[in-house]
Amino acid sequence: MLLVRGSAGGTTLTGTLYEPGERPPRFRGAPEESAPYVWVCDEFYEVESGGALQRIDGKEKHVAFETPMPRGFEDRDQAIDAATEHVRTQFARIGVDPSAVEVEVEVVAAEGGGDEPGGGGDGDDQGVDATIEEGEAEKREE
Numbered sequence: 001m002l003l004v005r006g007s008a009g010g011t012t013l014t015g016t017l018y019e020p021g022e023r024p025p026r027f028r029g030a031p032e033e034s035a036p037y038v039w040v041c042d043e044f045y046e047v048e049s050g051g052a053l054q055r056i057d058g059k060e061k062h063v064a065f066e067t068p069m070p071r072g073f074e075d076r077d078q079a080i081d082a083a084t085e086h087v088r089t090q091f092a093r094i095g096v097d098p099s100a101v102e103v104e105v106e107v108v109a110a111e112g113g114g115d116e117p118g119g120g121g122d123g124d125d126q127g128v129d130a131t132i133e134e135g136e137a138e139k140r141e142e
Helices: 076-092
Strands: 002-008 011-018 037-040 043-047 052-056 059-066 071-073 102-109 127-133
Touching (some): 011 076
Antiparallel strands (some): 002 011, 043 059, 052 059
């Protein structure tokens, strides 16, 4: 599992990229299970009133959230590129320059137990075990 995190304007947006063998959450609109990589992240935009009040770049903005639209990908690099673009686009939708968004990708080890991927371990494999800097999306051995 990869966490793709974008930070700018004093706030952060994090989405999840599920890799082959991991089960993404199931809900209406989810891609078919055969997609090896599935990206899930919030989508939002600025509104004149209503929504959630957020402080971004020192200014209060009203932000409305949409239902996350999971997307499936065949290739890890393609999925990371699309996730990075998605995060930058969300910031642009609330008035933040996309080039100001700092993006990082964290590789998260599967949590043990049950029928989850990586389950049955001794628990030592939990947590973040690597960070991939933007542009270094090559597959890493665990």
